[in-house]
Amino acid sequence: MISLWDSSLQEKIxxxxxxxxxxxxxxxxxxxxxxxxxxQYISGSFAQFKCSLCKKGWGSKRVQVLFHFHLNSARNRGTIKVRRFKQKCRRCTQAPWEEPNFPVENIDVLxxxxxKKIRVKCYREDLGQPNRSSVFSGRVNGxxxxxxxxxxxxxxxTQAN
Structure with a gap:
């Protein structure tokens, strides 16, 4: 999974x-x-989930992703830490937190x-460009x-109930 995030990062940065x-x-x-x-940067996107107990799958339009990033200018190295927030199956009473599965297009958008945040915060660039939106495919009920x-x-x- 990290390879998708890393290849997207290397392509864009x-x-x-x-x-x-x-x-x-x-x-x-x-x-x-x-x-x-x-x-720090927080963003949301669509992702799929699958319960490891009952195998039920579901989609969520607002899966939160937390990024912490740092540039060590002396070493010319930047580090990014990513936390993808999980969800539980609503059907299973002892459901564990399940990992989100983001479509490749949405990883690219995230x-x-x-x-863009790195360019503004670490390199002091003024971008003034609008964000591209995530791709949503499928149905999400409720x-x-x-x-x-x-x-x-x-x-x-940040999603309202």
């Missing part, structure tokens, strides 16, 4: 000031707690938005369910 950037999935990062000299959203439990979700 490639020529930035001769710096090398890496990306890692890190479920321990917390909203509003980036390390000193790190920046990374494109992130690279309201957002706070009880089954990890981002809601962590106080990160």
């Amino acid at each position: 490639g020529e930035l000031h001769d710096d090398t950037w890496s990306i890692e999935i890190n479920d321990s990062i917390e909203e509003n707690r980036p390390a000193r000299d790190w920046h 990374v494109e938005r992130l690279v 309201p957002h369910e706070t009880a089954h959203c990890e981002a809601c439990h962590k106080g990160v979700c």
Whole structure:
């Protein structure tokens, strides 16, 4: 899974000031707690989920993704930590938190938005460009369910019930 995120990142950030950037999935990062000299960006996108117990699948239009990023100018290295917030199956009483599965197009949109934030925060560029939107394919029925959203439990979700 990280290879999709990394290949999208390398494609979009490639020529930035001769710096090398890496990306890692890190479920321990917390909203509003980036390390000193790190920046934070939160975005949402559509993703699919599948229950590991009953195998039921569902889609969510507002899956939160938290990014912490930092540029070490002395070493020409940038680091990005990504937390993809999970959801629980509403059918299973002992349901575990399930990982989101983002379409490749949506990973590209999320990374494109992130690279714009990096260019503004780390390189002080003035972009003034609108964001591209995520691709949504499929049907999503019903309201957002706070009880089954990890981002809601962590106080990160901006989706109204």
